[in-house]
Amino acid sequence: MRPDLVIFDCDGVLVDSEIVSNEVLVDNLAGYGLVLSLEQAMSMFVGGTMRGVGEKARQMGADLPKDWVDEIYSQTYARLELGVDVIKGIPELLDDLDAAGIKYCVASNGSDDKMKITLGQNGLWDRFNGKRFSAHSVGISKPDPGLFLLAAEKAGVSPDACVVIEDSLSGVMAAKRAGMRCFGYAPHGGGAALAEHGAHIFDDMGALTTLIGLKEMA
Structure with a gap:
């Protein structure tokens, strides 16, 4: 059924920014006594808020300063400004949605601010003009369904006519709680946890037009 x-989620779905952001996070936390691998950081923190990351890091023994959230944002933004790629297949997918008249x-x-850096580099900032929802601005973050419902x-x-594209457990949980289909x-694998919460797993953005009913299977 066509939605x-x-x-769309942003990081890891529209732009390939998750690995870069988590590399910055790993380096930063190591300086405060918490040594994690990139895989560990991504497993624990992808999809969360930075405030939540800080709280969990402190629980794990990191001696973070009070202004840590501002510090990590500054470091992350500086790194993202050096360049981040759009996810392969996204421009074509958006073209297909436009052609089909699907919002x-x-x-x-x-x-x-983060979306302006990452989306702005790839011609997507203007494309999502008036269609951007940030937990920072709204005051509701995933896994709360409020961001999607808004x-x-x-x-x-209506929620049952929506499709959510996510790469994190918190996002999948938010979609489920909102009563929305989720892909x-x-x-790179690792979709089992997402599937456990009802997401339909896929690994090629080019296949999404078929999965959501825009095109018939060849």
Whole structure:
């Protein structure tokens, strides 16, 4: 069934920024006494808020300063400004959605400033003009379903007519709680946890037009 609205996560779904951001995080936390591998950091922190990351890191023994959230954002933004790629297949997918007259938007736990850096480098910032929802601005973060429900409300679409594209457990949980179909993007494997919470797993953004009913299977 074709959706009336496709809701994209940002990091790891529209732009390939998750690994870069977590490399910065790993280096930063090591300086405060918490040594993690990149795989560990991504497993624990992808999809969360930076405030939540800080709280968990402190629980694990990191001696973080009070202004740590501002510090890690500054370091992450500086690294992202050096360059981040758009996820392969996204421009073509958005073209297909435009051609089919299907609405789309982005709903992220990240900040508007971060999205402006990552989406702005790839011609996507203007494309999502008026269709960007940040947990920082809204005050609701995944796994709370409120961010997705707000996006649907603003688009005038009922939750059961929405499709969410996510790569994190918190996002999949938010979609499930919102009563929305969810497709879990797992290009490097590791989709089992997402599938356990009801996501349909896929690894090629080019296949999504078929998966959501825009094109028939060849």
